Amino acid sequence: MTIVPQITTGDRLTSIAPRECLNAGLEPLADFAARVKEVEATLETLEHVAGDAAARSVARLRHELAEFEPAITFLGQVKAGKTTLVNALAGWSDLLPADVNPWTSVVTSLHLLPGAHRKEVGARFQLMKEDEWDRLLNKGGRLGELAQRADAEGELAKIREQIEALREKSRRRLGKKFELLLGQEHEYGYFDKNLLERYICLGDDFLDEDAPEEEEHQGRFADITRAADLYLHCQTMPMQMCLRDTPGVNDTFLMREQVTINAVRESRICVVVLSAHQALTSVDMGLIRLISNLHSRDVVIFVNRIDELRDPARQVPEIEQSIRDTLAKHNGPQDAEIIFGSGYWANKVLSESLDEMSKASSDALVNWAQRELVDSKLDLTPAEMVWHLSGLPKLNRTIADQIVTTLGNPKLRKIASAAVTIASGLQAANIVRIEGESADTSVSFNQVAGEFDELAARHIKALQDQLTTVTGAYHDRADRAHANFVERATHSLIEHLERNGDHEVWEYDPTGLRVLLKSAYSVYSSRAQTAANTCYKAAVIDIAELLYKSFGNAIEGIQLSIPEAPDPPAPVMLAQTIVLDFNDGWWVSWWRRTRGYKAFAQRFYGMISAETADFMAQFKTIPPQDFNAQMEAVLKGLLDQCHDLLFEIGSSRGNKEHLQSLLLNGEERDRREVIDSLLETLQVHVARSNEEALAI
Numbered sequence: 001m002t003i004v005p006q007i008t009t010g011d012r013l014t015s016i017a018p019r020e021c022l023n024a025g026l027e028p029l030a031d032f033a034a035r036v037k038e039v040e041a042t043l044e045t046l047e048h049v050a051g052d053a054a055a056r057s058v059a060r061l062r063h064e065l066a067e068f069e070p071a072i073t074f075l076g077q078v079k080a081g082k083t084t085l086v087n088a089l090a091g092w093s094d095l096l097p098a099d100v101n102p103w104t105s106v107v108t109s110l111h112l113l114p115g116a117h118r119k120e121v122g123a124r125f126q127l128m129k130e131d132e133w134d135r136l137l138n139k140g141g142r143l144g145e146l147a148q149r150a151d152a153e154g155e156l157a158k159i160r161e162q163i164e165a166l167r168e169k170s171r172r173r174l175g176k177k178f179e180l181l182l183g184q185e186h187e188y189g190y191f192d193k194n195l196l197e198r199y200i201c202l203g204d205d206f207l208d209e210d211a212p213e214e215e216e217h218q219g220r221f222a223d224i225t226r227a228a229d230l231y232l233h234c235q236t237m238p239m240q241m242c243l244r245d246t247p248g249v250n251d252t253f254l255m256r257e258q259v260t261i262n263a264v265r266e267s268r269i270c271v272v273v274l275s276a277h278q279a280l281t282s283v284d285m286g287l288i289r290l291i292s293n294l295h296s297r298d299v300v301i302f303v304n305r306i307d308e309l310r311d312p313a314r315q316v317p318e319i320e321q322s323i324r325d326t327l328a329k330h331n332g333p334q335d336a337e338i339i340f341g342s343g344y345w346a347n348k349v350l351s352e353s354l355d356e357m358s359k360a361s362s363d364a365l366v367n368w369a370q371r372e373l374v375d376s377k378l379d380l381t382p383a384e385m386v387w388h389l390s391g392l393p394k395l396n397r398t399i400a401d402q403i404v405t406t407l408g409n410p411k412l413r414k415i416a417s418a419a420v421t422i423a424s425g426l427q428a429a430n431i432v433r434i435e436g437e438s439a440d441t442s443v444s445f446n447q448v449a450g451e452f453d454e455l456a457a458r459h460i461k462a463l464q465d466q467l468t469t470v471t472g473a474y475h476d477r478a479d480r481a482h483a484n485f486v487e488r489a490t491h492s493l494i495e496h497l498e499r500n501g502d503h504e505v506w507e508y509d510p511t512g513l514r515v516l517l518k519s520a521y522s523v524y525s526s527r528a529q530t531a532a533n534t535c536y537k538a539a540v541i542d543i544a545e546l547l548y549k550s551f552g553n554a555i556e557g558i559q560l561s562i563p564e565a566p567d568p569p570a571p572v573m574l575a576q577t578i579v580l581d582f583n584d585g586w587w588v589s590w591w592r593r594t595r596g597y598k599a600f601a602q603r604f605y606g607m608i609s610a611e612t613a614d615f616m617a618q619f620k621t622i623p624p625q626d627f628n629a630q631m632e633a634v635l636k637g638l639l640d641q642c643h644d645l646l647f648e649i650g651s652s653r654g655n656k657e658h659l660q661s662l663l664l665n666g667e668e669r670d671r672r673e674v675i676d677s678l679l680e681t682l683q684v685h686v687a688r689s690n691e692e693a694l695a696i
Contacts (some may be wrong), residue, residue: 007219007654019350021387022091022236025396032404032412033114033238039416040065040657042681046423049671049678052423053647054429057640061415061422068411069111070403073263075290077272079248081304081343086110086245088346088392091234097197106200107263108228114235124189125199126220127593130182153679174220181224191230199225228261231580240401257286257577264290264572265626269402270299276306276315276340280323286331289575293518296333297406298570300398302391303619305370307361313371316340320667337398349387360599365389399504410564413622413689416682417561418641423679424559425645430672431554432649445650448550452646455546456639459539463635466531467628474524475620481516482616488512489580490605510580513612517619518571525568525627532565532631539635543642551649560646563638566630573619578612 021032040062047058074082087095089111138483172182188195198220246266247258265272272291274280279302280288291299303319306312320338328334345365348354368389380388387393489508496506540562547555 012272019236020386021392024387025398026236026238028404029400030238030398030673032408035412036065036068036408037686038681039419039685040413042678043415044420045425046419047675049674050422050426051429051648051651052652053644054426057289057422057644058419059592059641060637061418062128065411069240069242070269070402070406070520071109071244071267072269072271072399072408073244073267074122074271074273075246075260075264075287077275077284078272079202079285080273082273084343084347085271085302085304086243088135088343088350088390089243089396090232090545091236091350093231093347093350094193095196095230097193097200101402102441106222106225106228107259108230108245109198109239110245111229111231112234112237112239112243113240114233121187121189122231123188123195125186125221125225126227126256127181127184127186128224128226137378143692144344149482155603171288174224181338185366186221196230198222200228204351205370220548234370257575258447261290261572261575264294265569266406268298269399270294271399272299272301274301274323276303276309276312276319279303279319280326286575288326288332289514291327291336292330292334293572294570296336297402299336301336302395302404303338303340304343306340307344307364308362309364312340312364316368316371331509339391339394339398341389341395343390345386346392348558349383349390352383354383354386376623386598392553397513409689409692413686416564416685416689417563418637420559420562420679420682420686422645423675423682425555425648426653426675427672428551428555428558429649429651429678431557448546448650449646450548452543452643455539455542456643459535459542459639460632460635461530462533462538463632466535467528467624467631468525469533471624471628473527474520474624477520477523478517478616478620480511480603481520482612485513485516486605486608487509490601490609493604494601508580512576513578516524517573517618520617521568521571521623524624528624528631529565532634533562534666536565536635537562539638546647547649550646555649560642563634566627566634567624568627571619571623572625573615577620578615580608596615 043062043065045056047055047062050058054129061543074086076082083096087093090112090472095110108155125361186199188212199221244263246263272287276285301323303316309315320340322336325339326332328335341360344361345357348357369385372389373385489510492508493506496504538559544558565642
């Protein structure tokens with residue numbers, strides 16, 4: 001069977017519904033979603049049969065599970081086809097404009113919601129804050145700051161000229177409302193193409209006076225929009241997830257660099273979108289720096305636009321080898337999965353316009369089909385074949401597998417384990433209520449509660465003290481690395497000038513600083529996790545002892561689980577551009593104009609220190625702050641749950657006068673049986689999650 005006539009006849013292909021394509025590859029996610037629904041139903045029943053105290057803990061678990069929304073961030077250069085690919089994955093071929101204004105710093109998050117239940121908010125747009133815009137206008141962004149410190153007035157003047165044009169354009173669009181709009185957040189109960197163009201797509205710079213009224217609103221807020229959130233109802237999606245489209249990394253003012261870094265910090269899974277024509281070269285250093293700071297298990301590389309290759313069957317292996325060589329050269333994740341495909345082909349399927357495909361693209365498709373299509377795929381419809389060749393099913397499958405293994409299973413294990421503790425605690429409460437406790441009841445429950453509060457405060461402080469010590473050591477190590485780097489760079493420059501004069505351009509790779517800082521962060525995060533896990537275990541032991549002392553043998557069946565410290569966020573801030581990443585004209589002209597090597601060395605040292613000061617302050621402060629807060633939140637969650645458990649059991653004391661009625665009460669017996677059944681179900685989910693974690 002050949003697919004050539006079916007793709008190139010020009011007949012309009014309308015025999016396939018997008019659902020049949022969009023589901024392809026999402027099978028692991030559908031299976032996981034079924035498990036989530038079972039746990040949700042179990043928690044709902046558990047909350048119903050629990051007492052007031054335990055019900056609060058169950059409600060928190062239900063909320064945490066309901067809020068679970070895996071985020072996948074798409075990275076890449078401008079025109080790599082990120083937006084086209086995101087549109088295809090969302091099942092909406094023309095959802096986001098593919099020519100987003102390159103001057104804006106817009107992260108667009110598509111929240112894909114299963115089912116047809118309408119959310120109150122359809123779209124949310126965050127506008128730039130006043131200090132962000134002020135920094136851009138007054139200093140020309142970070143590149144302007146570098147030029148200013150280097151006394152490169154000519155280059156700085158060019159930057160200011162460009163920014164003045166940008167400001168004038170924004171003021172022309174917004175008028176007197178310009179300053180008032182900064183920092184605002186706009187919400188809508190809907191979104192459409194016109195609304196998106198107002199916020200994230202630039203219109204014409206100079207509109208004709210006779211332009212239609214709708215065109216006057218195109219790009220109205222595009223210059224000052226920093227983030228957009230859109231909520232879509234996708235009945236093909238097994239569970240909710242977020243696809244996050246980021247601006248291209250090649251940005252004149254480095255505005256979008258920080259925006260993209262922040263987006264990556266908020267996602268565990270990243271899809272790096274490359275163009276087949278410029279897949280990944282040594283000049284793509286901003287993108288390479290981002291990738292090299294991510295774990296290989298968290299990175300998927302999608303090489304897009306193979307529809308533009310003349311001979312993809314031959315060229316794809318060459319491109320893949322080139323990418324892996326480049327990653328190896330720059331210490332990137334060499335074993336990251338690389339997928340080849342075409343968002344263009346996928347969107348042709350979604351828009352049912354395969355007949356409108358260009359001849360060059362059709363030829364590339366046929367060429368790729370001869371390599372990729374196996375016998376099992378030959379009974380597909382033409383549209384299904386094209387969808388398969390687009391790479392979307394394989395990308396879906398990879399994303400689904402990563403969501404389940406990296407994010408889903410740990411989340412389900414955590415929630416099910418906590419619910420096991422609650423359910424087994426309810427069993428203990430039943431024993432205390434009906435059979436009484438064997439411990440000395442001369443101690444009042446208020447005293448027990450007071451002891452628990454003291455225990456909780458003691459363990460929170462112990463964790464905070466441990467993390468403070470570990471973080472302090474991290475700061476010291478990072479500072480030493482920074483100081484040594486600046487010293488070595490300065491000495492290297494002086495030696496270069498003494499040996500070569502100013503006739504040859506001096507270069508100094510800041511990779512060494514990044515390697516040292518990455519090592520410091522790795523040591524810190526490992527020690528912080530160890531400290532947290534030790535504190536969690538100590539807290540559980542002390543809680544168990546307090547429960548036994550207070551309620552005796554009745555609580556022996558409680559299954560107190562020790563939580564795990566979260567995984568540290570990747571140190572993606574190391575990807576931020578610093579001055580030595582530049583080797584262009586203004587940098588060279590500055591040091592060539594400077595006379596006197598010693599004086600030059602002092603100025604150079606000061607400039608490098610000033611440029612890296614903000615970088616160092618952020619790297620030393622933000623990652624440990626976030627990670628420490630996460631680890632402390634885990635301990636506080638454990639203590640809150642045990643606090644509710646303590647009150648659930650404590651409220652059962654002193655009710656022996658109702659013993660006979662409880663024993664004869666059929667409703668109470670039914671309740672106990674329900675709890676036993678729920679506990680069994682939850683234990684099955686914990687066991688399955690543990691097995692799958694060990695299998696990874």
